[in-house]
Amino acid sequence: MFVRGLKRKCFDGEEDIEGTLAGIKAIPSYNLQRQSLLDMSLVKLQLCHMLVEPNLCRSVLIANTVRQIQEEMTQDGTWQMINTQSTGQGSLDRLVSTDILCRSSREQAEGKHVLGYSTFNKDFEADQAQDSSETMSTTSSEQAPRNLQSNVWEMENLQENKGNFQKSLDQIFETLENKSSNSVEDLFSEVDNSYYDLDTMLTGMMSNTKMGHCDGLETFSSPTTTASNSNCKSDLNELDHIVEILVES
Amino acid sequence: LTGLANLMQDVLWCFSQVKGTIDVGVAEADIISTVEFNHSGELLATGDKGGRVVIFQREQESKNQPHRRGEYNVYSTFQSHEPEFDYLKSLEIEEKINKIRWLPQQNAAYFLLSTNDKTVKLWKVSERDKRPEGYNLKDEDGRLRDPSMITVLRVPVLRPMDLMVEATPRRVFANAHTYHINSISVNSDYETYMSADDLRINLWNFEITNQSFNIVDIKPANMEELTEVITAAEFHPHHCNTFVYSSSKGTIRLCDMRAAALCDRHAKFFEEPEDPSNRSFFSEIISSISDVKFSHSGRFIMTRDYLTIKVWDLNMENRPIETYQVHDYLRSKLCSLYENDCIFDKFECVWNGSDSVIMTGSYNNFFRMFDRNTKRDVTLEASRENSKPRAVLKPRKVCVGGKRRKDEISVDSLDFGKKILHTAWHPAENIIAVAATNNLYIFQDKVN
Numbered sequence: 219m220f221v222r223g224l225k226r227k228c229f230d231g232e233e234d235i236e237g238t239l240a241g242i243k244a245i246p247s248y249n250l251q252r253q254s255l256l257d258m259s260l261v262k263l264q265l266c267h268m269l270v271e272p273n274l275c276r277s278v279l280i281a282n283t284v285r286q287i288q289e290e291m292t293q294d295g296t297w298q299m300i301n302t303q304s305t306g307q308g309s310l311d312r313l314v315s316t317d318i319l320c321r322s323s324r325e326q327a328e329g330k331h332v333l334g335y336s337t338f339n340k341d342f343e344a345d346q347a348q349d350s351s352e353t354m355s356t357t358s359s360e361q362a363p364r365n366l367q368s369n370v371w372e373m374e375n376l377q378e379n380k381g382n383f384q385k386s387l388d389q390i391f392e393t394l395e396n397k398s399s400n401s402v403e404d405l406f407s408e409v410d411n412s413y414y415d416l417d418t419m420l421t422g423m424m425s426n427t428k429m430g431h432c433d434g435l436e437t438f439s440s441p442t443t444t445a446s447n448s449n450c451k452s453d454l455n456e457l458d459h460i461v462e463i464l465v466e467s
Numbered sequence: 468l469t470g471l472a473n474l475m476q477d478v479l480w481c482f483s484q485v486k487g488t489i490d491v492g493v494a495e496a497d498i499i500s501t502v503e504f505n506h507s508g509e510l511l512a513t514g515d516k517g518g519r520v521v522i523f524q525r526e527q528e529s530k531n532q533p534h535r536r537g538e539y540n541v542y543s544t545f546q547s548h549e550p551e552f553d554y555l556k557s558l559e560i561e562e563k564i565n566k567i568r569w570l571p572q573q574n575a576a577y578f579l580l581s582t583n584d585k586t587v588k589l590w591k592v593s594e595r596d597k598r599p600e601g602y603n604l605k606d607e608d609g610r611l612r613d614p615s616m617i618t619v620l621r622v623p624v625l626r627p628m629d630l631m632v633e634a635t636p637r638r639v640f641a642n643a644h645t646y647h648i649n650s651i652s653v654n655s656d657y658e659t660y661m662s663a664d665d666l667r668i669n670l671w672n673f674e675i676t677n678q679s680f681n682i683v684d685i686k687p688a689n690m691e692e693l694t695e696v697i698t699a700a701e702f703h704p705h706h707c708n709t710f711v712y713s714s715s716k717g718t719i720r721l722c723d724m725r726a727a728a729l730c731d732r733h734a735k736f737f738e739e740p741e742d743p744s745n746r747s748f749f750s751e752i753i754s755s756i757s758d759v760k761f762s763h764s765g766r767f768i769m770t771r772d773y774l775t776i777k778v779w780d781l782n783m784e785n786r787p788i789e790t791y792q793v794h795d796y797l798r799s800k801l802c803s804l805y806e807n808d809c810i811f812d813k814f815e816c817v818w819n820g821s822d823s824v825i826m827t828g829s830y831n832n833f834f835r836m837f838d839r840n841t842k843r844d845v846t847l848e849a850s851r852e853n854s855k856p857r858a859v860l861k862p863r864k865v866c867v868g869g870k871r872r873k874d875e876i877s878v879d880s881l882d883f884g885k886k887i888l889h890t891a892w893h894p895a896e897n898i899i900a901v902a903a904t905n906n907l908y909i910f911q912d913k914v915n
Binding site: 252255258262270271273274275276278279281282283286287 | 553556558559560561584646647665666693694695696698715748749751752755802805806808811
């Protein structure tokens with residue numbers, strides 16, 4: 219996929235920026251770079267929906283990178299609760315569609331209260347008609363970011379189903395490993411429908427069109443603490459859980 | 468020039484042969500995915516994405532043409548694995564051959580293991596150059612003779628025929644891996660071998676296909692907690708109870724099978740402390756080990772991560788004894804390489820027969836050799852332009868910044884689609900096989 223044109227895509231290092239037109243364009247801020255890397259990573263995980271089983275090593279490495287970014291963003295306070303609703307203009311376009319999926323049970327146990335989701339990807343639409351599953355259908359029509367409050371009830375519904383879904387996935391894995399499984403029917407009967415729904419949903423998640431720019435990101439080195447309130451994200455654990463599911467699938 | 472070479476103690480590598488087509492569009496199935504010499508170096512096997520195995524045999528050296536030091540010609544070609552479909556997961560199982568490992572030769576036939584993501588197969592490659600003639604009950608065409616017409620009994624004799632090389636699957640080791648197999652390794656006892664996938668390692672007996680022992684299992688009870696996978700594994704060349712496996716976090720674990728049935732507790736743990744000045748979001752990814760190989764002596768292990776090769780002494784766990792930079796100029800390009808997925812490329816590494824030189828591949832069809840004694844290194848290129856018979860390969864250089872000299876190539880001009888992931892070194896001689904996409908290059912050192 220990257221055989222042609224690769225040479226041109228490889229961005230110049232710092233030394234070429236000096237004294238050229240490109241140098242006039244400022245190197246993006248560290249936070250912007252980090253955000254871009256996070257988006258890119260999430261897209262990479264979502265593109266795992268292929269005919270062949272995705273490479274687990276690659277998925278794990280990307281998921282770890284996402285987690286690392288999240289941890290850092292939490293530490294320097296950029297991973298804020300949505301409650302403030304102080305989303306910057308740029309972040310509305312950001313890909314955060316994985317918010318729809320369930321929160322982790324860990325977070326529930328801790329009694330954390332997620333105050334809301336950040337914006338949804340405009341290509342993504344929740345199917346509110348199906349009450350018991352997290353089935354999501356996708357539309358290609360433009361959609362403005364949803365009102366955050368209206369999604370709270372979806373979240374609560376999803377929480378129950380998350381348990382079922384996770385259970386199904388684990389069961390599938392366990393049963394696959396059980397060589398002496400005596401009935402394939404058992405396997406199918408245990409599979410929750412929500413497993414396939416998740417698959418549909420994941421298929422529909424489209425990548426953010428802004429993905430793919432590494433300008434200035436080559437200078438991305440050790441993190442610096444910079445206060446920034448430009449990005450609001452959903453809860454760390456939630457995204458974490460999503461990533462785990464994607465890695466598994 | 469020869470005298471100078473001896474003085475410098477440098478090997479001059481020459482082009483010997485290239486196998487494969489020169490077509491502009493490369494068929495995906497023809498991409499070579501593994502290369503391996505057998506223990507004597509007489510045979511050279513390649514596996515490709517289409518599930519085929521091609522074995523080359525070195526021809527006998529002839530006194531008439533001493534400079535043509537034993538060329539490799541096709542000996543056998545067979546379809547090892549076919550594409551499959553996993554109906555449970557609705558996923559295809561690729562037929563791509565991930566690894567080939569030879570068994571030591573014990574009789575006239577050759578045996579090798581080949582594996583795709585899920586199934587390991589033991590193949591027997593044997594020659595047939597005689598056939599029996601003179602049966603009593605059937606004639607030469609195979610038609611049955613009328614028994615009442617048989618008046619004389621004769622003993623069938625073996626008569627020469629055109630050489631035929633047959634490959635037959637003798638064992639199929641299936642249904643033991645949930646995840647993708649990345650390594651197979653034959654044990655020094657020649658009775659067992661191991662297969663490793665992302666989360667588990669299984670031990671097999673060659674004679675038994677419906678059972679395997681699970682010796683390593685790093686799958687967490689809760690898959691949400693998965694942060695590390697197995698990337699490669701190999702048995703010690705002499706101690707049949709010892710093996711190593713590497714991880715995506717840049718660690719190597721040495722295990723002793725005598726200690727416990729399940730070797731989840733390592734006997735040794737090799738990890739280099741992280742350099743804080745080099746830390747970035749890509750640190751973990753580039754520390755992921757793509758290949759681990761014991762030296763022939765069994766005293767060292769070599770690991771390959773994205774930017775370096777490291778040599779470890781088995782007796783020192785806290786850091787490698789040698790570190791070689793393969794293509795450090797990529798360090799400032801990691802974000803682009805992450806974007807186009809090149810950062811996940813798995814490069815292999817190999818020892819030469821005397822463990823004095825190590826080799827690995829890079830991009831732009833470059834490959835690198837490091838002499839552990841002289842600390843000299845060289846970058847060579849596998850290309851059709853350097854394909855004149857016995858042409859000496861000219862060392863290549865990548866220029867990082869500033870002025871580019873005439874023969875140098877700048878980092879931004881490197882072709883990342885041309886990557887050398889698989890190489891092999893003859894066990895005793897300076898003959899190397901380098902897989903460049905769908906072409907196999909064979910280089911030899913210059914014969915005086």
